[in-house]
Amino acid sequence: MGSTSILSLRNLFQKDSATQTAAHLSQLVMFADGVHEVSLKAPERYRNQLVKLESSYRQRVETTKNRAAVREKWLLPRIVAAGGLWMHGGYRNSNGLKSIVRDIVG
Secondary structure (H helix, E strand, O other): HHHHHHHHHHHHHHOOOOOHHHHHHHHHHHHHHHHHHHHHOHHHHHHHHHHHHHHHHHHHHHHHHHHHHHHHOHHHHHHHHHHHHHOOOOOOOOHHHHHHHHHHHH
């Protein structure tokens, strides 16, 4: 019974590998850069919304970088860093408690 719960926990956190995080980060950066390029050529009535969209994706890039930095730390600093990130709204666009636990465990 104990091995089943360990396997289910392992499956819960298996998706978060460094390569997947790096790929996700590069996709976010590429999308934000694309939105920036489009906003330069867009008509004025769309430009403000595109700038807001670019800003939100740049914020997601920073959050993803911060979460990746949390995962690279040892356990105690990881707990402190995850708590600080949570207090400053770093998990705003994430799955909340599940993301915090995922960062601490993994």
